[in-house]
Amino acid sequence: MxxxxxxxxGYCYGVRRAAKLAREQAMLDGKMVFTLGPLMHNPQEVQRLEGEGIVPLESRPLVEIMEHSLVLRSHGVSAELQAQAESLGIRVIDATCPYVKQPRRDLVEFGMEGRHVIIIGDSDHPEVLAQISYATGPISVVETLDDLKKVPIETKIGVVAQTTLNRTKFEEIVGALAARHGDMKVADTICAxxxxxxxxxxxxxxxxxxxxxxxxxxxxxxxxxxxxxxxxxxxxxxxxxxxxxxxxxxxxxxxxxxxxxxxxxxxxxxxxxxxxxxx
Ligand code: SF4
The missing domain is CATH 3.40.1010.20 (4-hydroxy-3-methylbut-2-enyl diphosphate reductase, catalytic domain)
Structure with missing residues (x-):
């Protein structure tokens, strides 16, 4: 065979970077480092990292970890959660992947232009949930062609993608949106x-x-x-x-x-x- x-x-750039930042912080602090949710979507590696003192926060309130560092994982966290951690004086290590920050910038810009923002992606994925928190105006998540019904038809729109979206799906939904909306801007934010x-x-x-x-x-x-x-x-x-x-x-x-x-x-x-x- x-x-x-x-x-x-193996790891992509963003996950490798987040794991490196968390490890470096754990060594520097010499004590437990927390991550907001599992550092990566891999149960075996998350379990192994716990042995190195890198532990998901899970349901513990932030006030209980004020003496520890908190690592934001590669697909980011909501703006509110980050602000809350920082306001408590927790040392926050932002390991959000730079490619995940691009759709954030795009959706803010689209919002400033008065566009209804569309995120094409999984509505319950942590990356998408975090992106939503940066919106300054109307925003919809479109997962399937059926979800297009949620978008008011006359609206001018700005489209971004979840970074790990399937390209065929992205092109299919962008094509359907183009047929419905005359004023549309698209930021292709699927990571390379x-x-x-x-x-x-x-x-x-x-x-x-x-x-x-x-x-x-x-x-x-x-x-x-x-x-x-x-x-x-x-x-x-x-x-x-x-x-x-x-x-x-x-x-x-x-x-x-x-x-x-x-x-x-x-x-x-x-x-x-x-x-x-x-x-
Ligand atoms: S955006 Fe790409 S490189 Fe960054 S974490 Fe996601 S998959 Fe990895």
Whole structure:
């Protein structure tokens, strides 16, 4: 069996940067560092980081961690939450990915131009929820073509995308909006790394007899990669860790593609690769 390993694999730039900032702060403080929610959508790595003193805040109130540092994760937090932490005097380390800050700037600008802002993305994703908090005027989240009904038809609009959105979906919804709104500005804020991963995963799925996509089941970008691969190659396996792989893979495929989401650490990928090589 031959493994076709994606070039864009493991942490993306933003998650790698957030993990590095959190680790550096934990070493500097010499005590527990908190993160607003899990630092990345990967349960195994979050658990491992807890051993290094990097712990998700979860339901603890901010007032209980005033002696500690607080790391804002790569997809950002709401403006209110950040302001609240800072007003309490908590040391805030802003690890929001620079590419996540771009749609924020765009939606503020669109708002200043009197545009109804549309975010194309998952309405319950933390990145989208954080972006909404920066809006200064009307804003809607559009997840599907059906959601277009929420947007008043005569309104002039400004469109941004969740950074990890599927490009095909983005283009489909932008096309439908263009047909409805004469005055529309679009900021294509899908991050380049997301684009490259999706493109590469599709190409590898086309060449392979099976695809293994590694990443958290709570990771939206991993789920999108798995769905893309599955559409091309039905023998696609979305796993979080090596032990989940049935070895040998069903049908004993000759060529297996190996891809990962943006929040999957290298050590899990190495374990999966080693297990695949066992077969
Ligand atoms: S997927 Fe892109 S935007 Fe999101 S954290 Fe990674 S590099 Fe940043």
């Amino acid at each position: 031959k493994i076709l390993k994606a070039k864009q694999i 790394e997301t684009d490259l991963r999706q493109k590469e995963c599709k190409e590898l799925a086309e060449q392979s007899d099976a695809v293994v996509v590694v990443g958290g089941r709570n990771s939206a970008n991993t789920c999108r990669l798995a769905a893309l691969a599955n559409w091309i190659e039905p023998a696609t396996y979305h796993i979080e860790k090596a032990e989940e792989l049935q070895i040998p893979l069903p049908g004993s495929p000759a060529l297996v593609a190996l891809c990962s989401g943006a929040s999957t650490p290298d050590w899990i990928i190495a374990e999966v690769e080693a297990r695949l090589r066992e077969s």
